[in-house]
Amino acid sequence: MPDIIVTTSTGIEELLKIEIADLCDETDLDSIRVKPGQCRFSADLRAAYTLCLHSRLANRVLVVLASGRADDAEKLYSLASSVKWPDVFASDTPFLITARGANRELRNTQFIAQKVKDAVVDSFQEQQLPRPNVDKSNAYIKFQVRVFREHADICVDFSGNSLHMRGYRLDTGDAPLKEHVAVAMLKRSGWQPNGDTPLLDPMCGSGTIAIEAAMMAANIPPNMHRDMWGFDFYLGHKLRTWQAIEAKAEAQISKPKMPIFGSDVSMIVVEKAIENATRANVIDYIEFKQVDALQLRPPTESGQIVSNPPYGERLGEFASMLPLYDELGEHFKTHFANWQLALLCSEQSLLKALKLRAHKRYQLFNGKLECQLALYEMTEGNLEMFSVVDENSELANRLKKNIKKLSKWINKGHTDAYRVYDADLPNYNFAIDRYGDWVILQEYQAPKSIPEKVANERLQHAILHVPKALGIDPKKLVVKTRKKQAGKNQYEKNKTKPSREVSTxxxxxxxxxxxxxxxxxxxxxxxxxxxxxxxxxxxxxxxxxxxxxxxxxxxxxxxxxxxxxxxxxxxxxxxxxxxxxxxxxxxxxxxxxxxxxxxxxxxxxxxxxxxxxxxxxxxxxxxxxxxxxxxxxxxxxxxxxxxxxxxxxxxxxxxxxxxxxxxxxxxxxxxxxxxxxxxxxxxxxxxxxxxxxxxxxxxxxxxxxxxxxxxx
Incomplete structure (x- = not known):
């Protein structure tokens, strides 16, 4: 039996291992070997087909054709030449070889792929067969070379396109949650697809979490309607075995037992989610509606929230998100007693702003972005309105004091643009200016004696308290950073160059x-x-x-x-x-x-x-x-x-x-x-x-x- 390598995102490997053992009857859990981003085991092609169709956590299913030492180019060529390539695919089938990994001698993935391609072509020519053609954009069969230290695996990719690409999302929006990551969130949350616990995603975006949950609950294989597979032109393909697996899967589809809800503040986004659910054939199992998460009320007495709230990667975005998380925490405590929450976020400080105690945390990667999945139970401990930040904080009190001192001058009405704070307190090194209904918080560079973590915590404190103290919409707080630099990079106030010369x-x-x-x-x-x-x-x-x-x-x-x-x-x-x-x-x-x-x-x-x-x-x-x-x-x-x-x-x-x-x-x-x-x-x-x-x-x-x- 060949070795099968199943790849996934970092942080999901252990879940994938369990899924492989559940899907492949003859595979013992202990026989599955786990490495970062992959699981490996030995099985027949039935297991490979089953995983292609049913795995909700995998990216690719690779069947190993050759495995051995490859600590230099000649050994790699020799390993690739050991494969009887005319028995693998026909010479008129466009193919593609990609490579991952490197070692001391094989440092470039393009060179690795080229060396294996040479062995493939030579194999055909040695048998006086037509030379097969490489096609990077429209290959009918794909191979992957995986190099680790002195070892290499040469594999045929049964998946074709990545398995996380189910085909129901045509427009993923600005911050797409990958489908297999959504499944990992659902599994880590403890939600049971064959149970009766309602599921809610109050910030559903393109609907990925709700759609994946509905497919799980209805026992719909994630890649049921894929047009093309990587094994279609593999000469070792066992068509009858594949057709039997497909037929069995289709017969097991059933109606979910629990309600599934998805909502978002944007009607445009909700309409996209509805379109995606329709393409995934689960629209009848999900109730979508347009509503702000901060206005949403529980659709049932108890249930499970699994969501990927927005989080900003840039400073200005982060500033607008922090008050949102603060309000979300209060909203959950007020209206979602007896519910369970599972929230994915790339910034731990935003999760802290919820002011909720997580009982479990998991590290997940959504693409290259490292995230944390935090689980909360809305029981008595979390329903207490405890606060990480004192509402009568030193900064809030100083802002109120400054406004009171300036009130007579402000009331004269000469201007609605003025400074309310300028590094008055040693722990809060900011300038805060009000322009009408907007507030600009300018963070000065912290002294070297202040650890970066401490400076960040003080900034987060300010982002939470400034809108409250000044009575503004948190969305109208803008955070900027001013750094005092030396020499030609010295910051100067008057002539800061615009980031782009365009009309705004x-x-x-x-x-x-x-x-x-x-x-x-x-x-x-x-x-x-x-x-x-x-x-x-x-x-x-x-x-x-x-x-x-x-x-x-x-x-x-x-x-x-x-x-x-x-x-x-x-x-x-x-x-x-x-x-x-x-x-x-x-x-x-x-x-x-x-x-x-x-x-x-x-x-x-x-x-x-x-x-x-x-x-x-x-x-x-x-x-x-x-x-x-x-x-x-x-x-x-x-x-x-x-x-x-x-x-x-x-x-x-x-x-x-x-x-x-x-x-x-x-x-x-x-x-x-x-x-x-x-x-x-x-x-x-x-x-x-x-x-x-x-x-x-x-x-x-x-x-x-x-x-x-x-x-x-």
Whole structure:
């Protein structure tokens, strides 16, 4: 009897071993050898056919044709040549060879496959038969070479396409749960397909868990209606044996004993699940409906929930998921007493947010993503409303205190965009800004003395408590990370480069500030479009712009330009290197209904000033100068350092400043020192307005920026 190798995902091997023993009558459980991602045993082809049709946990069923030492290319070729290939498949059958694994001499899977392919072709030619053709896209028979250390197995793939691909899912959505992983979840959960316990998936997505459960309960083989098998063109195929196995399987199909329910918040997703269940011939056994999981009530008094809730792999997604899990935990405790839960998640911190005690945990891989399946019993211990995080936490109390302190200022209504927290507490190294109904939580890089795990726990704490303390929708909390770096990678506030130069207008909303309105984009860029610490600076500058020709260098999204124009400037010229920011500035002008002599120019600001010096008509009464701390943009020939280069910049700008003109010079480098001697030598008088320019909501941080008025 040949050896049979059955592959699966990591973490499912022991379940697969039990399934093989149950399906293959003559196979003893102890005779099945388990390795990561596979089970191996000896049996006849009947077992291989049975597993192809019935295995719900396997990816592939491989029948070993040759097995032996292959510690170099010649031994591998010799091993492959030991197979009588013309007895395996016909020369007019397109074939494909793939390889997995490597050793010291056989390091490349393509080379391994090529070497075995050479042996196959030579075998046909030695018997003076036509040379068979390799077809990577439409092979009728496939072979797999599996190399481990000095050993190799050469196998015929009975599966064809992976067995987890049942064929009922045409559209898997954004985060597909593989079918065999869904089955592993059901088996690990303890749910019995031949019992009477109701099953519910409240976040069913494309319906995979509910469909697989219905197929199990109805005793429908997972690959009953597969069009093509890997053994169809195998010359050792025993057709009658296969047909008998198929006929027996079809006769055993029956109606499930228990109800199965699936629901999702999206009607579009639910409709896809219904289509998938229809293709799988189990639509009559599942009740699908559209409902938010947080609004769902138990369809029966008790039962089993098996679900794969959404979880974000990126920081912003994770931030939106954490409050969801917090609410899910409360919802389960409130409405699902006496139920059992089995939830799959790739992030343990999200499971912690449920505030439920798991009695078992299993590691599973969904594709390459390592996940944890946690099992919960909604009995007395879990129904207690215990909390991992104290609602009267230090952070929540500080946020409430700050809001109370700012309340009189906020109620004046000058703006709905302001800072509510800026690393006030040593354990919570964040800045928290409110923009209308949205909140941006900016995580500063933790000191090296703080372990990463501790920093992550504090961030999770903040993500849970900030929406509650500020009374916002958790979905409108956006988390960003700011890292202070050295040298050319140093982070600087003003000129963070956009991730892509594209329009994102559909993701924006507006805030107001002293009668002006501005577009805010909360998610697409590190900065959202309005620097709140310059709110008072913009007012002080705008107050001197009536009837003036104004230049705004390094203009970003044009907030200074908008206020200058609204204050009656005769003309406003806005210059920035980024087309994205310039378009944003133009949109802000349109938003405020501003027309007239306003110019937007995309250019390196330093080079633009040099060119403006040559155009003698380019002269300005008021210039706003807020350069980055550091820049090494590809659009610049040299690097820019505000401490090193500020005098050269100011002197060049002076050449386009009218007599009696003024420059508002600002920057955000905390260690910055203005070279006052050089400034005075250039003919300027200096007024330090830093203290007056710090808004009330930034009063806790007097070093947020520096600002001077330089007058001729």
């Amino acid at each position: 207008r559909h993701k924006r909303f507006t805030v107001h500030e002293y009668g002006a309105k501005f577009w805010i984009n909360p998610k697409d860029y590190l900065d959202v479009g309005l620097f709140l610490d310059h709110r008072e600076t913009r007012q002080m500058f705008a107050a001197q712009c009536a009837g003036a020709d104004v230049l705004n260098l390094f203009c970003y999204t044009g907030s200074v330009s908008v206020h200058a124009a609204l204050s009656g400037a005769r003309s406003v010229t806005s210059v920035d290197m980024s087309n994205t920011y310039l378009q944003w500035a133009k949109d802000n002008f349109v938003l405020n209904g501003i027309k007239g002599a306003n110019v937007f120019e995309q250019a390196n600001c330093i080079e633009w000033v040099a060119q403006a010096q040559q155009r003698k008509q380019c002269r300005y009464d008021r210039i706003f100068l807020d350069p980055p701390s550091f820049s090494n943009s590809k659009r610049m020939q040299d690097t820019w350092d505000v401490q090193r280069d500020h005098i050269a910049l100011i002197e060049s700008v002076k050449a386009i400043l009218k007599p009696n003109g003024k420059i508002f010079f600002s920057n955000n480098l905390r260690s910055f020192q203005l070279d006052e001697t050089a400034i005075v030598a250039s003919g300027f008088t200096i007024q330090n307005i830093t203290k007056q320019s710090i808004p009330e909501d930034f009063s806790r941080n007097q070093k947020i920026h520096h600002c001077w008025v330089l007058s001729l």
